[in-house]
Amino acid sequence: MVEAMGMLFAAESPDLPTVNDFLPPEILFQGTPFALNRIILIRIVATIILLIVLGITASRAKLIPGRWQSIVETGIDFVRESVVYQVMGETRGKRYVPMISTLFFTIFVFNLCGIIPGMNMAANATVVMPLVFAVWVLIQYWVTAVREKGLWGFVRDECFPKGVPWPVYILLAPIQLCELILIRPASLTIRLFANMVSGHLLVATALAFAQYWVIDATNKLAGIPIGALWFVFGFVLTLFEAFVAFLQAYVFAILSTVYISMSYPED
Amino acid sequence: MDIITLAQVSGSLSVIGYGIATLGPGLGLGILFGKAMESTARQPEVSGKIQMIMFIGLALVEVLGLLGFVAALVVA
Amino acid sequence: MTLAEGGIDLFLPHTYDIVWSLIILVIVALFFYKFFMPKFNAILDERAAKIEGNIAKAEAAKAEADAAKEKYEAQLSTARVEASKIRDDARAEASHIIADARSRAESDAAQITANAQRSIESQHQQALVSLKGEVGVLATALAGKILGSKLENDDVQSSMIDKMIDDMAGSDKK
Numbered sequence: 001m002v003e004a005m006g007m008l009f010a011a012e013s014p015d016l017p018t019v020n021d022f023l024p025p026e027i028l029f030q031g032t033p034f035a036l037n038r039i040i041l042i043r044i045v046a047t048i049i050l051l052i053v054l055g056i057t058a059s060r061a062k063l064i065p066g067r068w069q070s071i072v073e074t075g076i077d078f079v080r081e082s083v084v085y086q087v088m089g090e091t092r093g094k095r096y097v098p099m100i101s102t103l104f105f106t107i108f109v110f111n112l113c114g115i116i117p118g119m120n121m122a123a124n125a126t127v128v129m130p131l132v133f134a135v136w137v138l139i140q141y142w143v144t145a146v147r148e149k150g151l152w153g154f155v156r157d158e159c160f161p162k163g164v165p166w167p168v169y170i171l172l173a174p175i176q177l178c179e180l181i182l183i184r185p186a187s188l189t190i191r192l193f194a195n196m197v198s199g200h201l202l203v204a205t206a207l208a209f210a211q212y213w214v215i216d217a218t219n220k221l222a223g224i225p226i227g228a229l230w231f232v233f234g235f236v237l238t239l240f241e242a243f244v245a246f247l248q249a250y251v252f253a254i255l256s257t258v259y260i261s262m263s264y265p266e267d
Numbered sequence: 268m269d270i271i272t273l274a275q276v277s278g279s280l281s282v283i284g285y286g287i288a289t290l291g292p293g294l295g296l297g298i299l300f301g302k303a304m305e306s307t308a309r310q311p312e313v314s315g316k317i318q319m320i321m322f323i324g325l326a327l328v329e330v331l332g333l334l335g336f337v338a339a340l341v342v343a
Numbered sequence: 344m345t346l347a348e349g350g351i352d353l354f355l356p357h358t359y360d361i362v363w364s365l366i367i368l369v370i371v372a373l374f375f376y377k378f379f380m381p382k383f384n385a386i387l388d389e390r391a392a393k394i395e396g397n398i399a400k401a402e403a404a405k406a407e408a409d410a411a412k413e414k415y416e417a418q419l420s421t422a423r424v425e426a427s428k429i430r431d432d433a434r435a436e437a438s439h440i441i442a443d444a445r446s447r448a449e450s451d452a453a454q455i456t457a458n459a460q461r462s463i464e465s466q467h468q469q470a471l472v473s474l475k476g477e478v479g480v481l482a483t484a485l486a487g488k489i490l491g492s493k494l495e496n497d498d499v500q501s502s503m504i505d506k507m508i509d510d511m512a513g514s515d516k517k
Contacts, residue, residue: 019340023352026359035359047367051374058382063390076383086319102375106368127353128360132368187330194333197340197353251326258323341351 014212017204022125022197042113043123050109079104083253088261096260099140103133104253107192111245114200115238122196122245130192134185137256141184145263154263155180184259188252195248199241206234281339288335295328479504 024038036044057072065073079101084093107124114122124130145154158180159173213227303321307314483500 019353033358033362035357036363040360040363043363043367047371050371054379055374058379061382061386063386063393073383073387082315082319086315098376098380101380102372105375106371126356126360128356128364131356132361132364136368190333190337191326191330194336198336251322254319254322255326340353
């Protein structure tokens with residue numbers, strides 16, 4: 001993306017984004033476990049912004065909310081009412097509200113980095129950050145299951161459901177166990193990560209073509225209208241990415257809640 | 268082009284693969300949203316619940332399409 | 344297109360990536376768990392309490408207004424009762440006064456009638472007496488003239504007069 005935008009010299013073909021955008025070189029502390037690359041730097045900056053903005057909002061929070069405070073409160077309310085309480089009810093959901101709020105706000109802000117000029121790369125765009133979130137959810141629903149049903153009770157309920165003829169268990173049990181341990185966190189991770197990757201690739205491709213046609217193409221007569229169309233397309237895609245940023249945060253939060261609530265015995 | 272080669276594909280096969288992989292999720296999304304709309308029209312009072320369930324289904328369908336995308340990236 | 348190049352590397356985590364992700368997750372989670380959510384929960388609880396307090400206050404005000412209204416209505420009804428009582432009293436008094444006046448007038452009228460009757464009676468009596476005297480004299484003179492003789496004897500004279508008068512009275516009574 002940056003390369004695509006920064007390239008002002010004539011080129012043979014549009015400077016399309018590649019997956020190497022997601023594998024930037026280490027720029028600080030090379031070779032140590034604390035090495036920094038571009039995406040991690042974006043992630044740290046996003047975290048600091050998130051902490052400062054929400055921290056100031058919280059410390060200045062008043063009984064009668066101002067405009068910004070009511071926006072933040074709408075977000076909190078949304079997570080609590082439309083996600084957690086809607087899925088698992090108030091009595092069970094109360095203890096998970098901070099966790100789901102953390103996931104929702106962090107993922108949303110990290111996703112938004114993908115369309116902020118200058119960053120242009122979602123902070124979730126390495127596989128590890130979504131994976132860490134997903135593993136947190138995995139641990140949380142296993143812990144909940146062990147507390148509510150006991151380890152064996154949970155595995156029995158999920159892998160050997162009642163009312164199924166026993167030969168089916170041979171097929172069902174491994175699949176369900178795989179689902180519990182592997183597929184749930186993997187699908188959470190892949191959904192978030194792949195959305196960010198594809199979003200970045202789409203926007204960057206559209207803008208790269210816009211730049212190629214407007215600036216680099218030799219035939220200006222055809223180049224400028226086509227480039228303008230590509231630019232409009234890129235602009236619309238950017239807006240779409242903003243929507244996706246929200247949608248993915250919402251989906252991640254609601255699926256985490258659903259997985260946790262599936263650890264409770266049915267009432 | 269050789270005489271023995273009847274058809275030749277150039278470029279990345281994984282792109283075609285991804286194109287095929289979107290078909291299933293595309294149909295799924297269509298059915299999902301259509302049914303959600305229908306149920307909301309029938310019972311507007313539970314639209315919140317329907318919407319929530321719809322988004323869960325959307326997430327499950329979406330991951331299929333994204334698996335195609337990921338497979339295209341990984342197995343090149 | 345170089346999509347294929349290094350595609351699998353996307354899914355191979357680096358150690359430093361894991362380290363930073365964990366650090367960031369822990370920081371963000373601590374922030375949310377220890378500061379952000381409690382703070383906003385406190386604010387929201389306080390607001391809910393305040394709203395409830397306001398509702399209670401409004402209810403108290405409403406109760407007060409209800410009580411005032413009730414009191415006012417009670418006063419109004421007592422006033423109404425009093426007014427009707429006063430009106431009744433006045434009406435009664437008025438009829439009383441009218442009756443009084445009528446009875447007084449009637450008694451006056453009776454008295455006046457009686458007085459008039461009495462004076463008529465007395466005048467009648469007087470007239471009778473004076474008539475009696477005059478008629479006697481007149482009759483005597485008339486009789487003297489008729490008889491041509493003078494009734495010297497007073498006794499005869501008076502008995503004659505009496506007899507005449509009695510006859511007159513007798514014819515009068517018939």
